[in-house]
Amino acid sequence: MNLIKKPAENARKPAAKTAAAPPVHEQVYQKLRAQILFGEMAPGQAVTIQGLTDSLGAGMTPVREAIRRLISDGALMFQGNRRVSVPVLSAEDVEQLIFVRRTIEAELARRAARHAPPELVAELEQIDAELDFAIAAGDVSGYLLQNYRFHSVLYANSQAPILAEMAERLWLRFGPSLRVVCGRFGTQNLPDRHKEMLAALRAGDVEGVGLAIEQDVDQGVQMVIAVQAERAVSS
Amino acid sequence: MNLIKKPAENARKPAAKTAAAPPVHEQVYQKLRAQILFGEMAPGQAVTIQGLTDSLGAGMTPVREAIRRLISDGALMFQGNRRVSVPVLSAEDVEQLIFVRRTIEAELARRAARHAPPELVAELEQIDAELDFAIAAGDVSGYLLQNYRFHSVLYANSQAPILAEMAERLWLRFGPSLRVVCGRFGTQNLPDRHKEMLAALRAGDVEGVGLAIEQDVDQGVQMVIAVQAERAVSS
């Protein structure tokens, strides 16, 4: 058997309730999720279980579970013959996704706007400022992170957890493509409607908030479509 | 590394390629999915891994993966302390779900209507006939199955796989509650808008098809809400 006894000395948990570490499969899921969401994985890239077991230092069962969840999320794709990869969005995919994103995210924005506490407005302004800073600095990762946070925080305050979760899933599908867009256009040329949205939010203009978010979604997706078109020409 | 190299004799499998059985975790997923979709599991019912490993005769790894997928689908719920159960829909849940269902399913119906081959119409008529038969016979399981098939076949022909998949997920959330509704009202009092929808489909009335499906969804959800209200009173 194994001669080396495994280091069990960390087994002594302090008597205080130290937030009970989340299970490994959850940690793996969150890590992979972040990697996909922020474009650390390219569309089409292959994902192997064994590769992740040692890059993340986890056993295969937790990695397996995380991958299944991400496939169900649409963040990864099962390629028939038991291979897994990061999906490449087709024009049809984008067309369907934009429909749902517009509907759901606009609704979430309206709901958040309907009872937005002042602290929420302040937090969003803070995030948007950091976003502008990242754009000015040409910091692609920072841009992707803050842009995500802006929407995510807004939706988390819409009192509609199911819709918010659906929106998060949709963002997961766009993550890899968004990174490609940034690589192509740089951060300078990525307009958003956050300022308009914040103005409407301060004014209590619920419909205006929804409209601004809808246009924001549109603009983001337009960039993806533009890059797709370029790719199609060069192929 | 392991110093003992195992011989690794290659046992050549018989050449009979008999339809390549799907992996166990997929089979388990499909079975559980069907059980939830057709109301064989009650809302609130606890689900244990070990219970499934022997009721389905599978190992725990495949069962685990199937459960994670279903949790991600919203068909099961992770109860914080490592327990898993069939979710109970709250009034807020239903309110959010109805919004998405109306939007997505109406859109799917319109897309299917836009290029519906005659065979599709025939197939839907066939299914609707079987549905009526199940209603007349008071066959709850048959009703749930055929009602699901009616929508599922329609959406599968909408040339929008991503939207169709989202619709399937939404149906999974309603499955357990629908069974409860049938138990409460019987099959006799479950009106649908399938006849109107088929008429519009035959007439090529795209908007009419969308409207009929929207009303069909509404009616189904109204029943769920009604039962919820009853429960709330009795609690």
Place this chain on the structure above:
DNA sequence: AGCCCGAAGATATGATCAAATTCCGCACTG
């Protein structure tokens, strides 16, 4: 009532089996 202990169940690992892709050498053809 509070505490301890045992049982049931969940999490995680590593081993083992199976499949698929890759790679390499060989023969065949132009």
Place this chain on the structure above:
DNA sequence: CAGTGCGGAATTTGATCATATCTTCGGGCT
């Protein structure tokens, strides 16, 4: 003689299971 395609072994990776450890829950004892 060189290039090309084919077949099979070797390697890589996925799938499944058996097992060990840890958590949580509930019952019984003080």
